Amino acid sequence: MVAESFENAPPRAAASAKEPIRREGFSLSHLVESGFYWGTAFFAGLVLLITVLIAFQLWRTSLPAIHAFGWKFLTTSTWDPVADVYGAWPFIYGTLMSSFLALLLAVPIGVGTAVFLAELSPKWMRTPLSFMVELLAAVPSVVYGLWGVLVMVPALRPFQSWLSEHFSSIPLFVGAPMGYSMMAGGLILAIMILPFITAISREVIKAVPPTQREAAFGLGATHWEAIKGPILKSARSGIIGAIILGLARALGETMAITMVIGNGNGANISLLAPANTLSSALANQFAEASGQQVSALMYLALVLFGITIVVNAMARFLIWRMARDLGRAA
Amino acid sequence: MTASSHFPSYSEGKTNSVAASPLSSLKIEARELSLFYGKKQALKDINAQIMENSITALIGPSGCGKSTFLRCLNRMNDLIESVKISGTVLLEGQDIYAKNVDVVRLRQRVGMVFQKPNPFPMSIFDNIAYGPRLLGVKNKTDLSNLVENTLQDSALWGEVKDDLKKSALSLSGGQQQRLCIARALAVKPDVVLMDEPCSALDPISTLKIEELMRELRDKYTIVIVTHNMQQAARVSDTTGFFLLGELIEIDASSKIFTDPSDKKTEDYITGRFG
């Protein structure tokens, strides 16, 4: 009986022979899959292409200036479009000095504020302050510049006059107090990177496990001693990372600083003197430049490009180091 | 199934733990101590006496208040915002919750070791030197001596003496905990509180630390929270049993583990719950 039913059973083997699993030859789906892969790969590669193109373009257009001035471009101070003599030092100095001033102000104040927010501030203060930091992050550079021009610089002038009256013996405070100056530039940069440094430092401090705090208190430390020791130690790399990222932002900053730094053309030690940074020089001069000046400006852009790459690489390295140390300790 | 059959070391008369001699004085006393987390009452009218140079173990099921009580003894609960305390704790007769008590100084005298080892992200040397440095010890030789002595006291010296500059985080769990004990000892406290110090450690490290506790007893007063009853039986002179925020019974360990007065204690010890 069983054998009969088997003979009458539908020929399954034959059915499967009609639907091979292996695909032979051309298949639309395969093509689409391939197209998808190469399509997305193309766009990914586009980023690579653009970046390389930018570097190449900067290089190519600055070649005439590189040939004319070589490395001395970085150290000489004469910038004369009429005579076609160019030296980038005043702008390199401006970029470095303004960023340095910004960090000098923003770091202690930012970290101090972060400590206050993370450890000391009463609960009711926390939400409004976070909201404020949020708002400030939304303010673009040109708006800071507007504020700088209309509010900060006029407020700075009386202070600068006072400095110039009483302290003109110190080379830092020599010159006419115009308001538009290196001091204004450093100040506006500091104000711009302050919320950023504060927010990140605060996050990092809050991330220190409460057990560290408890251990310090358990040993009889005062609140400040607990912060100074284990808490800041644990938070240190994060804070340094925030500082470097703040620096990277300050270096590339253009609009706000162009509007308040005064478009000076020398590398002047005095904080009261007008100055220029690499980016503000580009912003101020590129539109009307022609001939050799264009090439010199491109050389400036190349230098700026180089500086930002180095700083970003440093930040990246630090973040990598921090992650590695945390991983090892765990 | 009596309590004593669970703890044969007592019925055999083997004494790992000698009851504190009648000549030792009262070190810490809690009187009518109650604690509230907001509306919730975590400790109910605790009365306890802890004698000098003894090891007191606090046992009980999870969440019954033993750690909370321990943290009252060095005012670590002050760090939690919603905490309210009534009653008092006396250290050598002085109320530690009085108005002008120097909490910083209190915590130097009553040290603490936590459940999970929490070494600072510094070298072994700096971890131990942290407390003494706070207290003004600056001289390099003094510090080195202090570090070496405390490491020897905590039975860690042999394992780390070759490289004290190594990061404390590179030590094993058991070593880290012994480091934390050394760190606590470095400020020369009178009392050492230990909150489940071995619960995150392997059995061998646990035994080492128990041995350490016995050696420390001569110089310090030790209060340890543990939910390992065998451990409590092994090391302590006095044991207190906590249940639901109340201290049900506190007495010589030999008595608690062989013939407890309260039925709830007996139930817990014989494993009927918890």
Next chain:
Amino acid sequence: MSNQSQKSITLTPSPSLMMRRKLANTLMFGGASLATFIAVVPLLLVLYYITVRGFSALNANFFLHAQKPPDDVTGGMKHAILGTLMIIGIASCLGLPCGVLGGIYLSEFGKNRFGAAVRFAADVLNGIPSIVIGIFIYAVAILPLKNPHFSAWAGGLALGVMMFPTIMRTTEEILKLVPISLREGALALGDTHWHSILKVVLSTARGGVITGILLAIARISGETAPLLFTALGNSGVNLNPNRPTASLPKAIYDFATNPSDYWHLLAWGGSLVLVAMILVLSIAARYFTANRLGESN
């Protein structure tokens, strides 16, 4: 156990030491409070001026009129608002697809050396100062033209180039969060790889991807430097992308650096509109992540 030499070190701190420690504690916290105060003052001032002055500038004229001569108090910023919308539109059309598709490649296929190189390039591109990008676009998209001229196309291109690496990286990160089990589930049902990515992975991660896009748009809408040499600017309403076009940031810049008080007022109004726009985009972006992938922010 140790014995001697412990006696010689006293660990009972002198009262003066304790006082000094307490004093240091109070001083340092006083310092932190002072720092906070110093930080809050200028930041509050910035926000104050933007909101108060900005609001006072917003009236019908502001939105309905284009730029007029500095002494004409009926002038507005219509040209700049429309220009910004057009340029951002162009930038998004360019940057969005490139970024998302590139991000898909990186997360689904990019675990090779090519992928590593692409990631590195994206990070470099993200870090390049925006003015350099503007100059670059000028050099490759305007100069080589038969008839070199500034245009909204060029401006949108510059901003699109800035959006590209940002969107690519955020898309990649979000896609990587989609659990393997989902992908395998689709494939096990006999789906093709590409289809499963589009239908399953992408739609699961959709919220996060949108967040990344909105944040990128928020970031570039405030940018001025890249537009200086590409879209340039315009004093009138221009909807032809092939001609120089005004934008809010550029108009703010021009008005701020001009002596006219009325133009200063307009600049504040423009700033308020710009900041409000960026804020709305950022908040909207947050909304999209709040409910996705079970994460809260």
